[in-house]
Amino acid sequence: MPGSYIPTDYFPVAIVILIATLIGLGTLLLGLVVRPRRPYTQKLSPYESGNPPVGEPRTEFSVKFYIIAMLFVVFDVEAVFLYPWAVAYDKLGMFGFVEMMLFIFILLVGYVYVWKKGAFNWE
Amino acid sequence: MELLLMFVKILVVVTIFMIHLLYVQYFERKVIGHMQARMGPMRVGWHGILQPVADALKLFFKEDIIPSQSDRPIFFVAPIIGVIAGVSTIAVIPLWKSFSIANLNIGILYILALSSIGSFSIILGGWASNSKYSFLGGLRSSAQVISYEISLGLSLVGVMMMAGSANLSDIVNAQANSWFLFPQLIAFFVFLVSAIAETNRVPFDLPEAETELVAGFATEYSGMRWALFFMAEYAGMFIMSSLAVVCFMGGWNGPELPLVGEYSGLLWFVLKVYGFIFFYFWIRATLPRYRYDQLMSLGWKIFIPLALLNVIVTGFLRVL
Numbered sequence: 001m002p003g004s005y006i007p008t009d010y011f012p013v014a015i016v017i018l019i020a021t022l023i024g025l026g027t028l029l030l031g032l033v034v035r036p037r038r039p040y041t042q043k044l045s046p047y048e049s050g051n052p053p054v055g056e057p058r059t060e061f062s063v064k065f066y067i068i069a070m071l072f073v074v075f076d077v078e079a080v081f082l083y084p085w086a087v088a089y090d091k092l093g094m095f096g097f098v099e100m101m102l103f104i105f106i107l108l109v110g111y112v113y114v115w116k117k118g119a120f121n122w123e
Numbered sequence: 124m125e126l127l128l129m130f131v132k133i134l135v136v137v138t139i140f141m142i143h144l145l146y147v148q149y150f151e152r153k154v155i156g157h158m159q160a161r162m163g164p165m166r167v168g169w170h171g172i173l174q175p176v177a178d179a180l181k182l183f184f185k186e187d188i189i190p191s192q193s194d195r196p197i198f199f200v201a202p203i204i205g206v207i208a209g210v211s212t213i214a215v216i217p218l219w220k221s222f223s224i225a226n227l228n229i230g231i232l233y234i235l236a237l238s239s240i241g242s243f244s245i246i247l248g249g250w251a252s253n254s255k256y257s258f259l260g261g262l263r264s265s266a267q268v269i270s271y272e273i274s275l276g277l278s279l280v281g282v283m284m285m286a287g288s289a290n291l292s293d294i295v296n297a298q299a300n301s302w303f304l305f306p307q308l309i310a311f312f313v314f315l316v317s318a319i320a321e322t323n324r325v326p327f328d329l330p331e332a333e334t335e336l337v338a339g340f341a342t343e344y345s346g347m348r349w350a351l352f353f354m355a356e357y358a359g360m361f362i363m364s365s366l367a368v369v370c371f372m373g374g375w376n377g378p379e380l381p382l383v384g385e386y387s388g389l390l391w392f393v394l395k396v397y398g399f400i401f402f403y404f405w406i407r408a409t410l411p412r413y414r415y416d417q418l419m420s421l422g423w424k425i426f427i428p429l430a431l432l433n434v435i436v437t438g439f440l441r442v443l
Contacts, residue, residue, distance in 0.1 A: 011126075012225040013214045015133050020210035023141070024203035024351060031347040036186050044191040046254035047342050057255045065266050068419070072269040075427065079276040082434065083232065086283035089441065097442040104431060120423040122416035
């Protein structure tokens with residue numbers, strides 16, 4: 001019946017996720033009963049090898065991390081495009097091969113550009 | 124009623140998995156110990172066999188320290204996300220001939236998706252701790268994990284082309300006669316190294332490099348919360364080993380063994396997975412840690428082109 005599809009294949013997955021959540025929460029809550037709780041100011045300060053913490057921990061960091069994150073989006077989307085193509089590859093035949101070679105070629109042009117720009121170098 | 128029965132069955136499988144997670148660290152300490160001409164844990168029980176139980180009990184009774192400057196809700200949630208992502212992946216692994224908790228068509232995609240979610244626990248944990256070491260560890264880890272996730276994903280494309288499916292049971296069935304290990308040797312190599320980097324293990328354990336970052340993202344975590352991070356890391360190791368066995372080494376396929384009869388498939392699967400886990404420990408005992416710039420250029424400059432090359436070559440050979 002349209003509009004009333006229940007993905008029964010995924011029920012076991014939902015149950016596993018439920019059990020995993022219970023394991024995570026359960027061990028923490030169970031520990032709440034038995035563990036000691038004796039906090040004081042020094043104990044609760046951020047760890048800095050025994051010295052009083054200096055400055056803010058969340059400061060500027062290298063722009064490299066942003067570049068890597070942006071490149072990740074491009075290349076990961078590309079990998080996801082390859083998946084359905086790979087699964088149906090034997091049915092697509094020569095046409096599928098040529099199409100994907102074009103796609104990978106366009107991607108490689110961008111890859112070479114990024115490499116030449118020095119985005120993969122960490123200095 | 125049927126749902127309840129399903130719940131109990133899954134609970135049994137997950138419980139067995141958790142016991143394996145508990146005991147794999149005993150295995151690790153023994154392997155590393157013997158490789159360094161030590162005995163490993165010996166005190167608790169016969170040859171230290173009860174050591175993991177003692178460790179777990181000790182962690183239960185440890186004080187739970189929540190730093191005053193931390194983002195409390197995120198700090199609480201981060202390790203739980205890690206455990207959910209790590210343990211839930213067991214759902215699609217085909218343990219035995221036509222036995223997996225859920226036989227999904229998108230098995231590979233499910234595993235990759237959950238391993239990405241797992242990296243969130245590290246990033247969020249590092250951010251929420253509000254400590255310099257944690258923050259740097261979380262940053263490094265996020266860059267490392269997303270870089271190697273691309274080559275991990277690309278290396279499995281060749282396997283999917285060979286099997287014509289992303290369903291893990293179908294992939295194992297396609298390997299009934301010959302493993303994908305030899306036709307996909309490049310992909311296997313890329314997968315192996317990327318899997319070690321993805322699970323933050325030595326020699327790619329930069330996020331928690333203890334000589335420079337104390338304990339990386341887990342610096343501010345103690346007691347049971349730290350144990351959850353630890354559990355997630357070992358679960359990731361199990362899942363990556365299982366994925367390697369399923370995709371490249373024929374899964375449960377193997378000659379029938381004496382005594383166990385029809386259960387030999389399950390035994391083969393477990394033996395192969397433990398072979399892989401032994402390999403992880405062997406590497407840990409042998410190789411020194413990578414430098415961060417080397418790690419990133421290895422991932423982007425060598426493994427991604429190599430994985431793409433594998434896709435092209437596999438496609439060319441199959442279309443002929």
